[in-house]
Amino acid sequence: MSAVHTVSNIGGPRLTLGFDRFDRLDLDRHLAVHGRLRVPSLEDLVRMAEQVDMRGRGGAGFPFARKLTAVASRVNHPTADQTLLLPGEKGGDRGSSEDVVVVVNGAEGEPGSAKDKVLLGRAPHLVLDGAQIVATALGTQRIVLAVESDEAARSVRAAIGERRMPARVVRLTERFISGESGAVIRAINGETPIPPGVKVRAAESGVDGYPTLLSNTETFAQLAVLVSLGPDLYASAGTEDEPGTTLLTVGGTTVVEAPYGTPLRDVLKHCDVPPGPGVLVGGYHGAWLDPAGAARAVLSRAGMRAVGGTVGAGIILPLAQGTCPLGEVTRIASYLAAQSAGQCGPCRLGLPDVVRALNALMEGGGTVEDVRRAAAIGRGRGACTHPDGTARFVLSAVEAFTADIDAHRYGGTCGLSTYGVLPLPVPTGREGRVAIDWSRCDGHGLCAYLVPELIQLDRYGFPVVLGSDIPSWMERDVQKAVAMCPALALRVVGGVPGGPDRRS
Structure with missing residues (x-):
């Protein structure tokens, strides 16, 4: 059960169906709420995902059908529809091929995100449905769930036990970069859980060197909903270009399921959270919107892009009134610099330079141009996306908080203290x-x-x-x-x- 997170929905629940009645859906409750699914053939599954343009919900938004096709091209797979097996049931020859692996990426290293923890803690069988649908379509039984929190691990292990399915749970280190796909694969393989530094396609060589389909927790849950509803009913929510709903984490504690196309201001009003001097969308690798941009923003890839934002992993962090915006940005940039893997110049030297430029700006001795120059040095040249994401966060802040920055430049301070309202991990005592x-x-x-x-x-x-x-x-x-x-x-x-x- 995920007791510390408030969960609600706008326009009706899908992923969160049954949350109003149950703290956690065990197998019996899950079947009562969602029913028992049939697994479409691989070709039908690809067609369904293409019809609704299903995208990964982990932040990158990669088309799921393309990922599925890339893995399928390397293995033999069954062609007929099959029934999802449950405890005690035996299947015939399901075309099993153990040279492919399905990985549920439940890493949620970003402090402002809670949606995956909520799904794994309260609706683990919906996620497992999606994983089994994909695994069966690909002809494999190898499923790995990579999770960070103790609560998620306990919930998933209990659900696997109820289903008696041969899935494996791997615990990940809680770090900002731990959810990067290459870092997840390395962790599962028993290696140092950091991005590999070179581009390695999981579809070609992933877990144990086998072709691997890796996607975010919510993506698998969405796939289960798609198979349950069918493409037409699934597309009855959302927009024509972006059907369906998505999960958002608002303010670090509230998880909301909302249809694509919902105005951001409606999401904030639903959560009773004012936009304040700015709203961060997409998390700490996302972008800041000023109040005018937040008022125009729409929950969709196109809608966010129109105002310079991104949906990303569905993280929305409004900045509260009364705290220093530049101080909050500098605090998070310092955290991001310390969270790097240290594999390349943009992380080792570029990110610290960004923090120094922000600190100088805070004290009234630096310039916006210094910040822009420091943030631009490593863009596009990092061993992973961490330097680019951090630069996006910082550069968007420079545009969103111009009045506060001017106050620091000309007065040495804006007169506000930095209260640390943006979420960061609880200190472990090992920090130095x-x-x-x-x-x-x-x-x-x-x-x-x-x-x-x-x-x-x-x-x-x-x-x-x-x-x-x-x-x-x-x-x-x-x-x-x-x-x-x-x-x-x-x-x-x-x-x-x-x-x-x-x-x-």
Whole structure:
């Protein structure tokens, strides 16, 4: 059960059907609410997905039919409709082919998202229906569910036990980049759960090197609804170009199912949340809308694109009045810089430069042009999409919060405190930051040479420290820098082991 999240719907429930009656739909409740499905043949499944232009709900919006076809082209598959098997039932020869894997990507590393946790926690059988539909159509029984939260893992394991299906649950590390498809595949394969750094198509080589169909949790649930309703009834909600509904996480805590084509202002009104000075759409790799843009925005790819936004993974974060917008943006940019995999220059050096430019702007000493220049350096050249997504977040903020930025530039402050209203993970106690003991520092500059990502020298040769958590991939380098500081002035504040303040 997902007790901490409020769930509602606009225009009638589909994915959230039965949520008004049950905290969690076990197998019996699921069958009573959604019924028992028949699995269409692969050709029919592709046709249905194409007819409603089904897109992945994980953020990228890739056409599901194309992904399904790409995997199917590499394996043998059954051609006839089949019945979805349930506990105790036996099937005949279902054309099983164990050289393909279906992966449900339940990683939800972004702090502002809760929809997948809600689906896995409250309607796990709807997700498993979708996964079994795809697996059966492809002729395989290999299904893997990759999840982050303890609650989701317990719910999914219980549902798998009820169905007696041979599916596997893999726990993922809760990191911002953990939901990237390559990182999920690497985690399942027992490797370091970070993006691979090079483009590897899961349809060609995924889990254990086999062709793999990987999609977001909601995508599989939507597929089950599509098969249950049929394309015509499925398309009775939404718009002509974008049929159906989607799940949104509003304000980090409220999950809403809404049809495509719903005005954003109606979603905010439904959740009783004012737009404030700006609304972030698409999450921390999304874009900020100013109040005028938020008033015109429509929940669809085309509608969001018209105002410079994106639906992305369905994350909507209105910024509350009374907190410093630039301070909130800088706080999140600092988090994103620390969450990188550290595999390429745009992440190792580019993102820290973005944070430095934002900090300078906060203090009235920097310029908007400095921020734009720092954000543009690594765009399109990263080992994954993290630098581009972070740049989109920052550059859209520069456009949305011009009045606040002007106040900082000309007055050194906007007069507002930064209250940290945008959601971030709860600290684990392992976070550490680099600090300088100024009573000891003699300006040797060795620290800036050893960890240039975190420390740079000012014009007088003294270190300037980036105020962000130490990324996990830099911990060894930071320890080396602390040990080699000639004046013993460099230290790590917070984190473990070693207590709240440790130095060489």
